[in-house]
Amino acid sequence: MAHGTKTYLFCLLLFALSLVHTTIGICPQLSWDMRITNGLQSGALVVYPTDKDGADLGPHNLNPNEYFSWEFCEQVTKSTHWYTLFYWQPHQQNYTVWDNEIGKECFRHYGAEECYWLVKEDGFFVSPDNDPFPKGWVKKYDW
Numbered sequence: 001m002a003h004g005t006k007t008y009l010f011c012l013l014l015f016a017l018s019l020v021h022t023t024i025g026i027c028p029q030l031s032w033d034m035r036i037t038n039g040l041q042s043g044a045l046v047v048y049p050t051d052k053d054g055a056d057l058g059p060h061n062l063n064p065n066e067y068f069s070w071e072f073c074e075q076v077t078k079s080t081h082w083y084t085l086f087y088w089q090p091h092q093q094n095y096t097v098w099d100n101e102i103g104k105e106c107f108r109h110y111g112a113e114e115c116y117w118l119v120k121e122d123g124f125f126v127s128p129d130n131d132p133f134p135k136g137w138v139k140k141y142d143w
């Protein structure tokens with residue numbers, strides 16, 4: 001193969017890879033899907049996720065059974081840290097919803113990591129799956 005052709009094919013490959021990268025959003029480390037569900041019997045739950053590096057997803061009002069979800073890339077430096085402020089009148093808490101420790105409890109899917117939170121009257125539960133409560137849910141915090 002002529003040198004020019006090789007260079008051309010190489011560039012084509014790089015271009016194709018960059019397309020794949022931007023379309024499916026490959027992360028250098030794991031990519032995570034977070035989901036917080038209002039598991040209260042009644043009453044609105046406000047969730048307001050932020051991360052240590054300044055990402056601010058704003059407040060979101062959830063009715064019972066509604067959820068809010070977002071995606072992020074785990075940082076190579078292992079310093080990823082997501083907080084969420086929870087407001088359920090008159091209660092308010094600001095808890096860590098993702099760090100390396102919680103990531104270990106959510107990690108199970110290899111490739112499309114998922115971390116589910118369920119907020120109920122008796123506390124905050126986390127799971128790598130989204131099975132009907134209580135299967136697989138671990139209580140992390142109280143109100």
Ligand SMILES: *[C@@H]1O[C@H](CO)[C@@H](O)[C@H](O)[C@H]1NC(C)=O
Nearest residue numbers: 048050051083084085094095
């Ligand atoms: C929750 O706590 C974190 C860490 O102190 C802080 O950075 C973040 O701004 C707080 N969230 C809200 C919505 O105030």
